[in-house]
Amino acid sequence: MTVYVALFSGINVGGNRIVKMAELRAFFGDQGFGDVATYIQSGNVVFTAAGEGDAAALCKRIEAAFEARWGFGSRIMVRDAAWFENTVAKNPYPEVAGDPTRLHAYVLEREPTAAEIGPVAERCTGAERFEVIGDVLYLHAPDGLGKSKFAEVLPRVLKVPATARNWRTVLALVEMAKGA
Known part of the structure; x- marks a missing residue:
């Protein structure tokens, strides 16, 4: 099984x-x-x-x-x-994993191309930071997802279907x- x-x-x-x-x-x-x-x-x-x-x-x-x-x-x-398990092991922001409501994993339908990631990087101008590893976009939103302007535009800009979970949920x- x-x-x-x-x-x-x-x-x-x-x-x-x-x-x-x-x-x-x-x-x-x-x-x-x-x-x-x-x-x-x-x-x-x-x-x-x-x-x-x-x-x-x-x-x-x-x-x-x-x-x-x-x-x-x-x-x-x-x-x-x-x-x-691999998603947790590859977390590029281990220093914030202890604050699981500020770290999020976007599970992407597929790995995005460099051309698809480019516009996303251009929109990440605030306190947030992100990294894409395979079919996961890791987002550190220090002020929380609800206050993140970047998280608000992310689905429209990335153009790769995704669903997000906070780190607490990923670990659970x-x-x-x-x-x-």
Whole structure:
């Protein structure tokens, strides 16, 4: 069995597109996945699947079944547990990892090109700093994500679909995956 984490975008935000975590856990069980657990209300699901599956194929399968079940789509990123451990190990800002609400990992649908990163770097003019390593954009927002003007424009400028999680969530998902 391989341990995976599915990260949903845009559910349970501002009272819209509500999906109860108990229902989401049951949904994953109905899809044949095992050891299903969720973390907070923003759509983080740890689960196991038989064999060495393809995360991209799992993602498409889950997205289609989710839309059929709830009647709306959600971009979902699926990564295996090793990917999360690697993300933590490669954190370019270990000095701020102790303040997990100021450090964020944007899980990118794919690794961006240098041409796609260029405009992002031009927009990062405040106190924030970022680094892209593979398909992860690490963002240190010293004043918090809610006050970051850079984080506000990041999705429009980068042009690579992503979903962000604060470092506390990343670490919690790693621990949950280890326990699955």
